[in-house]
Amino acid sequence: MPLARLSDQHMSAQESRRRERSQPDGLSKDTIFSMLSNQRRRYVLYHLGRTRETVSLRDLAERIAAWENDVPISELNYKQRKRVYTSLHQTHLPKLDEADIVDYDRDRGTITLADRAAELDGYLEVVGEHDLPWCDFYLGLSAVALIALLATWLNLFPFSLLPNLVLAGVIVVLFAVAAGANSYLARRNRIGGSNAPLAGPDED
CATH class of the missing domain: 1.10.287 (Helix Hairpins)
Structure with missing residues:
Protein backbone atom coordinates (compact mmCIF):
# COMPACT_ATOMS: atom_id res chain seq x y z
CA MET A 1 0.00 0.00 0.00
CA PRO A 2 1.42 3.48 -0.86
CA LEU A 3 2.90 5.43 2.03
CA ALA A 4 0.64 8.41 1.31
CA ARG A 5 -2.46 6.22 1.75
CA LEU A 6 -1.10 4.77 4.99
CA SER A 7 -0.42 8.27 6.28
CA ASP A 8 -3.94 9.44 5.36
CA GLN A 9 -5.48 6.42 7.07
CA HIS A 10 -3.36 7.02 10.17
CA MET A 11 -4.41 10.67 10.38
CA SER A 12 -8.04 9.73 9.80
CA ALA A 13 -7.91 7.17 12.61
CA GLN A 14 -6.38 9.72 14.96
CA GLU A 15 -9.06 12.29 14.13
CA SER A 16 -11.82 9.72 14.49
CA ARG A 17 -10.52 8.65 17.91
CA ARG A 18 -10.46 12.27 19.10
CA ARG A 19 -14.04 12.83 17.95
CA GLU A 20 -15.23 9.69 19.68
CA ARG A 21 -13.74 10.67 23.02
CA SER A 22 -14.85 14.30 22.75
CA GLN A 23 -16.61 15.61 25.85
CA PRO A 24 -18.95 18.48 24.86
CA ASP A 25 -19.40 19.55 28.46
CA GLY A 26 -15.66 20.19 28.90
CA LEU A 27 -13.20 18.87 31.43
CA SER A 28 -14.46 18.24 34.94
CA LYS A 29 -12.65 19.84 37.85
CA ASP A 30 -11.62 16.39 39.07
CA THR A 31 -9.98 15.71 35.70
CA ILE A 32 -8.25 19.09 35.66
CA PHE A 33 -6.83 18.73 39.16
CA SER A 34 -5.82 15.15 38.44
CA MET A 35 -3.93 16.21 35.31
CA LEU A 36 -2.18 19.09 37.09
CA SER A 37 -1.34 17.18 40.26
CA ASN A 38 1.83 15.76 38.76
CA GLN A 39 4.87 17.95 38.15
CA ARG A 40 5.96 16.15 34.98
CA ARG A 41 2.55 16.72 33.41
CA ARG A 42 2.79 20.40 34.35
CA TYR A 43 6.22 20.52 32.73
CA VAL A 44 4.74 18.97 29.58
CA LEU A 45 2.06 21.64 29.38
CA TYR A 46 4.54 24.41 30.13
CA HIS A 47 6.91 23.32 27.36
CA LEU A 48 4.16 22.80 24.80
CA GLY A 49 2.55 26.11 25.70
CA ARG A 50 5.87 27.88 25.30
CA THR A 51 6.89 26.30 21.99
CA ARG A 52 3.35 26.27 20.51
CA GLU A 53 4.36 23.58 18.02
CA THR A 54 4.71 19.81 17.72
CA VAL A 55 7.61 18.38 19.71
CA SER A 56 9.20 14.95 19.72
CA LEU A 57 9.01 12.68 22.74
CA ARG A 58 12.80 12.50 22.86
CA ASP A 59 13.23 16.30 22.96
CA LEU A 60 10.44 16.68 25.51
CA ALA A 61 11.94 14.01 27.77
CA GLU A 62 15.37 15.62 27.59
CA ARG A 63 14.02 19.05 28.44
CA ILE A 64 12.04 17.80 31.43
CA ALA A 65 14.94 15.65 32.66
CA ALA A 66 17.22 18.70 32.50
CA TRP A 67 14.75 20.70 34.59
CA GLU A 68 14.28 17.95 37.14
CA ASN A 69 18.02 17.38 37.59
CA ASP A 70 18.91 21.08 37.30
CA VAL A 71 21.56 20.46 34.65
CA PRO A 72 22.00 21.41 30.97
CA ILE A 73 20.68 18.87 28.48
CA SER A 74 24.23 18.14 27.36
CA GLU A 75 25.10 16.91 30.87
CA LEU A 76 22.23 14.44 31.23
CA ASN A 77 23.18 10.78 31.51
CA TYR A 78 21.35 7.86 29.92
CA LYS A 79 19.54 6.87 33.12
CA GLN A 80 18.15 10.37 33.68
CA ARG A 81 16.88 10.59 30.10
CA LYS A 82 15.44 7.07 30.08
CA ARG A 83 13.56 7.48 33.37
CA VAL A 84 11.68 10.54 32.16
CA TYR A 85 11.17 9.15 28.63
CA THR A 86 9.61 5.96 29.96
CA SER A 87 7.27 7.68 32.41
CA LEU A 88 6.08 10.15 29.76
CA HIS A 89 5.50 7.43 27.17
CA GLN A 90 3.80 4.91 29.46
CA THR A 91 1.90 7.12 31.88
CA HIS A 92 1.73 10.89 31.58
CA LEU A 93 1.25 11.48 27.87
CA PRO A 94 -1.45 8.78 27.52
CA LYS A 95 -3.35 10.40 30.42
CA LEU A 96 -3.13 13.85 28.87
CA ASP A 97 -4.04 12.44 25.46
CA GLU A 98 -7.04 10.56 26.84
CA ALA A 99 -8.31 13.81 28.37
CA ASP A 100 -7.80 15.50 24.99
CA ILE A 101 -5.38 18.00 26.54
CA VAL A 102 -2.56 16.95 24.22
CA ASP A 103 -2.42 14.98 21.00
CA TYR A 104 0.10 12.19 21.47
CA ASP A 105 0.98 10.22 18.37
CA ARG A 106 2.60 7.05 19.75
CA ASP A 107 3.69 5.79 16.34
CA ARG A 108 5.52 8.96 15.38
CA GLY A 109 6.55 9.92 18.89
CA THR A 110 5.19 13.47 18.60
CA ILE A 111 3.15 15.61 20.98
CA THR A 112 1.04 18.68 20.28
CA LEU A 113 -1.02 20.84 22.60
CA ALA A 114 -4.73 20.18 22.00
CA ASP A 115 -7.59 22.66 22.10
CA ARG A 116 -8.76 21.55 25.52
CA ALA A 117 -5.51 22.68 27.11
CA ALA A 118 -7.05 26.15 27.13
CA GLU A 119 -9.50 24.94 29.80
CA LEU A 120 -6.56 24.70 32.22
CA ASP A 121 -5.70 28.39 31.91
CA GLY A 122 -7.56 29.41 35.04
CA TYR A 123 -6.01 26.65 37.14
CA LEU A 124 -2.36 26.62 36.19
CA GLU A 125 0.24 29.27 36.94
CA VAL A 126 3.81 28.00 37.05
CA VAL A 127 6.20 29.83 39.35
CA GLY A 128 9.88 29.66 38.58
CA GLU A 129 12.33 28.15 41.02
CA HIS A 130 13.85 31.54 41.85
CA ASP A 131 10.63 33.59 41.64
CA LEU A 132 8.96 35.09 44.70
CA PRO A 133 5.40 33.73 45.11
Whole structure:
Protein backbone atom coordinates (compact mmCIF):
# COMPACT_ATOMS: atom_id res chain seq x y z
CA MET A 1 0.00 0.00 0.00
CA PRO A 2 1.42 3.48 -0.86
CA LEU A 3 2.90 5.43 2.03
CA ALA A 4 0.64 8.41 1.31
CA ARG A 5 -2.46 6.22 1.75
CA LEU A 6 -1.10 4.77 4.99
CA SER A 7 -0.42 8.27 6.28
CA ASP A 8 -3.94 9.44 5.36
CA GLN A 9 -5.48 6.42 7.07
CA HIS A 10 -3.36 7.02 10.17
CA MET A 11 -4.41 10.67 10.38
CA SER A 12 -8.04 9.73 9.80
CA ALA A 13 -7.91 7.17 12.61
CA GLN A 14 -6.38 9.72 14.96
CA GLU A 15 -9.06 12.29 14.13
CA SER A 16 -11.82 9.72 14.49
CA ARG A 17 -10.52 8.65 17.91
CA ARG A 18 -10.46 12.27 19.10
CA ARG A 19 -14.04 12.83 17.95
CA GLU A 20 -15.23 9.69 19.68
CA ARG A 21 -13.74 10.67 23.02
CA SER A 22 -14.85 14.30 22.75
CA GLN A 23 -16.61 15.61 25.85
CA PRO A 24 -18.95 18.48 24.86
CA ASP A 25 -19.40 19.55 28.46
CA GLY A 26 -15.66 20.19 28.90
CA LEU A 27 -13.20 18.87 31.43
CA SER A 28 -14.46 18.24 34.94
CA LYS A 29 -12.65 19.84 37.85
CA ASP A 30 -11.62 16.39 39.07
CA THR A 31 -9.98 15.71 35.70
CA ILE A 32 -8.25 19.09 35.66
CA PHE A 33 -6.83 18.73 39.16
CA SER A 34 -5.82 15.15 38.44
CA MET A 35 -3.93 16.21 35.31
CA LEU A 36 -2.18 19.09 37.09
CA SER A 37 -1.34 17.18 40.26
CA ASN A 38 1.83 15.76 38.76
CA GLN A 39 4.87 17.95 38.15
CA ARG A 40 5.96 16.15 34.98
CA ARG A 41 2.55 16.72 33.41
CA ARG A 42 2.79 20.40 34.35
CA TYR A 43 6.22 20.52 32.73
CA VAL A 44 4.74 18.97 29.58
CA LEU A 45 2.06 21.64 29.38
CA TYR A 46 4.54 24.41 30.13
CA HIS A 47 6.91 23.32 27.36
CA LEU A 48 4.16 22.80 24.80
CA GLY A 49 2.55 26.11 25.70
CA ARG A 50 5.87 27.88 25.30
CA THR A 51 6.89 26.30 21.99
CA ARG A 52 3.35 26.27 20.51
CA GLU A 53 4.36 23.58 18.02
CA THR A 54 4.71 19.81 17.72
CA VAL A 55 7.61 18.38 19.71
CA SER A 56 9.20 14.95 19.72
CA LEU A 57 9.01 12.68 22.74
CA ARG A 58 12.80 12.50 22.86
CA ASP A 59 13.23 16.30 22.96
CA LEU A 60 10.44 16.68 25.51
CA ALA A 61 11.94 14.01 27.77
CA GLU A 62 15.37 15.62 27.59
CA ARG A 63 14.02 19.05 28.44
CA ILE A 64 12.04 17.80 31.43
CA ALA A 65 14.94 15.65 32.66
CA ALA A 66 17.22 18.70 32.50
CA TRP A 67 14.75 20.70 34.59
CA GLU A 68 14.28 17.95 37.14
CA ASN A 69 18.02 17.38 37.59
CA ASP A 70 18.91 21.08 37.30
CA VAL A 71 21.56 20.46 34.65
CA PRO A 72 22.00 21.41 30.97
CA ILE A 73 20.68 18.87 28.48
CA SER A 74 24.23 18.14 27.36
CA GLU A 75 25.10 16.91 30.87
CA LEU A 76 22.23 14.44 31.23
CA ASN A 77 23.18 10.78 31.51
CA TYR A 78 21.35 7.86 29.92
CA LYS A 79 19.54 6.87 33.12
CA GLN A 80 18.15 10.37 33.68
CA ARG A 81 16.88 10.59 30.10
CA LYS A 82 15.44 7.07 30.08
CA ARG A 83 13.56 7.48 33.37
CA VAL A 84 11.68 10.54 32.16
CA TYR A 85 11.17 9.15 28.63
CA THR A 86 9.61 5.96 29.96
CA SER A 87 7.27 7.68 32.41
CA LEU A 88 6.08 10.15 29.76
CA HIS A 89 5.50 7.43 27.17
CA GLN A 90 3.80 4.91 29.46
CA THR A 91 1.90 7.12 31.88
CA HIS A 92 1.73 10.89 31.58
CA LEU A 93 1.25 11.48 27.87
CA PRO A 94 -1.45 8.78 27.52
CA LYS A 95 -3.35 10.40 30.42
CA LEU A 96 -3.13 13.85 28.87
CA ASP A 97 -4.04 12.44 25.46
CA GLU A 98 -7.04 10.56 26.84
CA ALA A 99 -8.31 13.81 28.37
CA ASP A 100 -7.80 15.50 24.99
CA ILE A 101 -5.38 18.00 26.54
CA VAL A 102 -2.56 16.95 24.22
CA ASP A 103 -2.42 14.98 21.00
CA TYR A 104 0.10 12.19 21.47
CA ASP A 105 0.98 10.22 18.37
CA ARG A 106 2.60 7.05 19.75
CA ASP A 107 3.69 5.79 16.34
CA ARG A 108 5.52 8.96 15.38
CA GLY A 109 6.55 9.92 18.89
CA THR A 110 5.19 13.47 18.60
CA ILE A 111 3.15 15.61 20.98
CA THR A 112 1.04 18.68 20.28
CA LEU A 113 -1.02 20.84 22.60
CA ALA A 114 -4.73 20.18 22.00
CA ASP A 115 -7.59 22.66 22.10
CA ARG A 116 -8.76 21.55 25.52
CA ALA A 117 -5.51 22.68 27.11
CA ALA A 118 -7.05 26.15 27.13
CA GLU A 119 -9.50 24.94 29.80
CA LEU A 120 -6.56 24.70 32.22
CA ASP A 121 -5.70 28.39 31.91
CA GLY A 122 -7.56 29.41 35.04
CA TYR A 123 -6.01 26.65 37.14
CA LEU A 124 -2.36 26.62 36.19
CA GLU A 125 0.24 29.27 36.94
CA VAL A 126 3.81 28.00 37.05
CA VAL A 127 6.20 29.83 39.35
CA GLY A 128 9.88 29.66 38.58
CA GLU A 129 12.33 28.15 41.02
CA HIS A 130 13.85 31.54 41.85
CA ASP A 131 10.63 33.59 41.64
CA LEU A 132 8.96 35.09 44.70
CA PRO A 133 5.40 33.73 45.11
CA TRP A 134 2.79 36.49 45.02
CA CYS A 135 1.35 35.43 48.37
CA ASP A 136 4.74 36.10 50.00
CA PHE A 137 5.02 39.42 48.18
CA TYR A 138 1.64 40.59 49.46
CA LEU A 139 2.51 39.40 52.94
CA GLY A 140 5.70 41.47 52.86
CA LEU A 141 3.88 44.50 51.47
CA SER A 142 1.28 44.21 54.24
CA ALA A 143 4.06 44.09 56.84
CA VAL A 144 5.63 47.26 55.41
CA ALA A 145 2.26 49.02 55.44
CA LEU A 146 1.65 47.95 59.04
CA ILE A 147 5.07 49.25 60.13
CA ALA A 148 4.41 52.58 58.39
CA LEU A 149 1.03 52.93 60.12
CA LEU A 150 2.56 52.05 63.48
CA ALA A 151 5.36 54.58 62.98
CA THR A 152 2.80 57.25 62.11
CA TRP A 153 0.74 56.43 65.20
CA LEU A 154 3.89 56.71 67.36
CA ASN A 155 4.67 60.04 65.67
CA LEU A 156 8.09 58.83 64.50
CA PHE A 157 10.16 60.80 61.99
CA PRO A 158 9.78 61.04 58.99
CA PHE A 159 6.30 59.48 59.09
CA SER A 160 5.15 62.19 61.50
CA LEU A 161 5.55 64.70 58.65
CA LEU A 162 3.06 62.90 56.41
CA PRO A 163 -0.67 63.59 56.68
CA ASN A 164 -2.63 60.47 57.44
CA LEU A 165 -4.56 60.77 54.17
CA VAL A 166 -1.34 60.91 52.14
CA LEU A 167 0.05 57.80 53.83
CA ALA A 168 -3.19 55.92 53.27
CA GLY A 169 -3.16 56.97 49.63
CA VAL A 170 0.42 55.73 49.17
CA ILE A 171 -0.47 52.36 50.68
CA VAL A 172 -3.54 52.01 48.45
CA VAL A 173 -1.52 52.91 45.35
CA LEU A 174 1.18 50.34 46.22
CA PHE A 175 -1.38 47.57 46.60
CA ALA A 176 -3.16 48.64 43.41
CA VAL A 177 0.08 48.57 41.42
CA ALA A 178 1.01 45.15 42.86
CA ALA A 179 -2.45 43.74 42.09
CA GLY A 180 -2.30 45.13 38.55
CA ALA A 181 1.12 43.55 37.96
CA ASN A 182 -0.09 40.24 39.41
CA SER A 183 -3.15 40.25 37.15
CA TYR A 184 -1.12 41.11 34.05
CA LEU A 185 1.49 38.42 34.67
CA ALA A 186 -1.18 35.83 35.44
CA ARG A 187 -2.87 36.48 32.09
CA ARG A 188 0.45 36.51 30.24
CA ASN A 189 1.67 33.31 31.85
CA ARG A 190 -1.30 31.10 31.08
CA ILE A 191 -0.75 27.98 29.06
CA GLY A 192 -1.04 28.68 25.36
CA GLY A 193 -0.89 32.46 25.87
CA SER A 194 0.25 34.52 22.90
CA ASN A 195 2.61 36.74 24.85
CA ALA A 196 5.82 35.97 26.72
CA PRO A 197 6.32 32.36 27.87
CA LEU A 198 5.28 31.03 31.23
CA ALA A 199 7.47 31.76 34.19
CA GLY A 200 8.82 28.29 34.61
CA PRO A 201 12.01 26.40 35.19
CA ASP A 202 15.18 28.35 34.48
CA GLU A 203 16.67 27.87 31.03
CA ASP A 204 20.08 26.29 30.56
